[in-house]
Amino acid sequence: MCETKMAASNGIDPTRLDPEQYVLSLIGQALQKGLLRESDVQIFQTGCYGFLAELSRQWNGERSSSIRVEDAQMLIQSMLWLIGLVLKEQPAPEQALILLKRTPVKALYNEGLQIAHRKTRAAKIRWAQATGRLFQTKCSFYPDAFQGMRGFFQVYRPAFAAHEIHITADYPTFIPIVHLAGIEFIETYLQRLCLENDFLCRFDTAVVHALFDRRIEHGADQLFNLFEVVWLAAMGCICAGRSVQQLAISKDDRELLESSFRRMDQEQISGVLSQARRKLVQELDLPPALDTYVQQGERRLAGEIALACREHWLDRLFPADDQQRLQPIVCIFGQKMPDPEFRMLLDRLSGSNSEAEKLELIRSKIRSLADLEDLLLADCLTSAETEAVQALLTPQELAALWQRHVLVPSVKSDQLAKALQGFLQKYPPDVQSRIQMLAGRIEILV
Secondary structure, three states: OHHHHHHHHOOOOHHHOOOOOHHHHHHHHHHHHOOOOHHHHHHHHHHHHHHHHHHHHHHOOOOOOOOOHHHHHHHHHHHHHHHHHHHHOOOOHHHHHHHHHHOOHHHHHHHHHHHHHHHHHHHHHHHHHHHOOOOOOOOOHHHHHHHOHHHHHHHOOHHHHOOOOOOOOOOOOOOOOOOOOHHHHHHHHHHHHHHHHHHHOOOOHHHHHHHHHHHOOOHHHOOOOHHHHHHHHHHHHHHHOOOHHHOOEOHHHHHHHHHHHHOOOHHHHHHHHHHHHHHHHHHHOOOHHHHHHHHHHHHHHHHHHHHHHHOOOHHHHOOEOHHHHHOOOEEEOOOOOOHHHHHHHHHHHHOOOOHHHHHHHHHHHOOOHHHHHHHHHOOOOOHHHHHHHHOOOOHHHHHHHHHHHHHOOOOOOHHHHHHHHHHHOOOOHHHHHHHHHHHHHOEEEO
């Protein structure tokens, strides 16, 4: 009880613990917080060295406990890493610390070894399933990422080297893996590769390779993350109102996107990507796990787009396909949210005095252009707030609203028409002309 009360009053911050060196970082934090005494550490160290002698004999085939220094270091690392597996399964660092103090080292090691074996069996099954349905590509590094894991499963010995992975894992995942080792690294690497592979398999191989040819010179021989290239292309298609399955936009589309992105900071671009992601998730019926995964990299992608706009190389991220110039541009207004939910959103917006809070509400709750149009028609925002919302629109969405409210008004709203006209005037004249021309070509599906 005394230990529990002490932990509650001086909690350990889980974010300051290193997943790869969990035991050592937990002990270090506990010493700083006064949750662990030096005598406790000495008892744990004694237990580790005592068990190391037993582990060394197993390593030597029961012949002797005398081993090389580097082998002893490997066994100690492995022992601590396995103990870390057990401790990380505790609800909180404080419970992990209590378990560390009360449980013999050998018992913690054996439990960690069981966890490692369980994780390895599960990963091997998932790996075998994944290799049977890989996205077919001429980029050799991609299948090699999966095939290379065969070597891991063949040589992995968690009893003595649980922290090692034995493979290079050169192929990069969309979200880099840091501070993980052993089967935890392989488990996470495989999970991310499978999520990315599932997405890639939703597209025609020829379409994807045509994208690679436009985007990356000698792509088959280059090491790059296939998923990120296809995901960005899909984002471009969503923003440009193009068919996602074609993974292509025209030069005019890209120039409009660039003009729009140039007026935004990284946070605003991230907001646009977030809206496009939600549309793509709905259109392709993507699993929640992939949605969560991509969100982790959204801000980084927004930063790359902002940098590309500043330094004039957006064409590298969104390569144009001249054939798309001939394809119709479709803008889907989408399904409206239920009336009670929309009224609740209006009430929350009316009750807020913060423009930033209102924009965050709009970003998180608005799911379709139809809802956004209703919001702008509801006249619940100030002029500055209306302009901030309009800044979130892609050129194609702006063109669609221009068509419905200015060019060929199908919804009577002089106030929204004036707001759109005023907002468009902030663009350079050539961009204004492109958006007005686009408004005449776009096909709206309500």
